[in-house]
Amino acid sequence: MACDVMGVRLYLRQVRVLAVAVDTPNELVVEVESTVRRPRCPHCGFCGARVHDTRRRKIRDLEVSGRAVTLVWHRRRFGCGNCGERFLEDHCGFEGRMTRRLARRLVADATVVTVAAAARRHKLSCPCGGGAGAHLVRAGGRAPQKPPVSGAFGR
Numbered sequence: 001m002a003c004d005v006m007g008v009r010l011y012l013r014q015v016r017v018l019a020v021a022v023d024t025p026n027e028l029v030v031e032v033e034s035t036v037r038r039p040r041c042p043h044c045g046f047c048g049a050r051v052h053d054t055r056r057r058k059i060r061d062l063e064v065s066g067r068a069v070t071l072v073w074h075r076r077r078f079g080c081g082n083c084g085e086r087f088l089e090d091h092c093g094f095e096g097r098m099t100r101r102l103a104r105r106l107v108a109d110a111t112v113v114t115v116a117a118a119a120r121r122h123k124l125s126c127p128c129g130g131g132a133g134a135h136l137v138r139a140g141g142r143a144p145q146k147p148p149v150s151g152a153f154g155r
């Protein structure tokens with residue numbers, strides 16, 4: 001084992017780390033799952049849903065030591081034991097395909113630099129499209145200067 005190895009917390013609530021999938025000088029990819037046991041059915045409010053299957057969703061997070069951080073969220077899909085509907089779980093720390101703290105940082109950065117520069121700073125691919133730009137608009141930041149182009153992160 002290398003001599004510069006240490007354990008580091010993500011400081012994300014209700015998240016359990018399953019594995020570190022990629023750990024390179026440029027990128028960190030961490031597989032996670034929610035620690036919320038059983039969410040309430042959004043259709044009927046029943047609390048006894050069972051896990052139907054699990055899907056993986058990439059969530060961008062704040063960079064660590066200059067490395068882009070991606071969480072691979074093992075997102076559960078539930079089947080309601082009462083009404084039979086299926087639904088995907090949500091997570092209080094994630095908003096779309098990024099963590100809320102990254103969205104907040106983007107908004108804060110966009111108050112002092114352009115949206116494009118803020119997105120570049122956080123290694124997001126398309127500052128003008130529906131990815132970072134849409135988050136900034138929803139969160140009250142500066143609106144994008146140009147219409148959407150293409151290839152927004154996370155599509």
Ligand SMILES: [Zn+2]
Pocket residue numbers: 041042043044045046080081082083084085
């Ligand atoms: Zn239900």
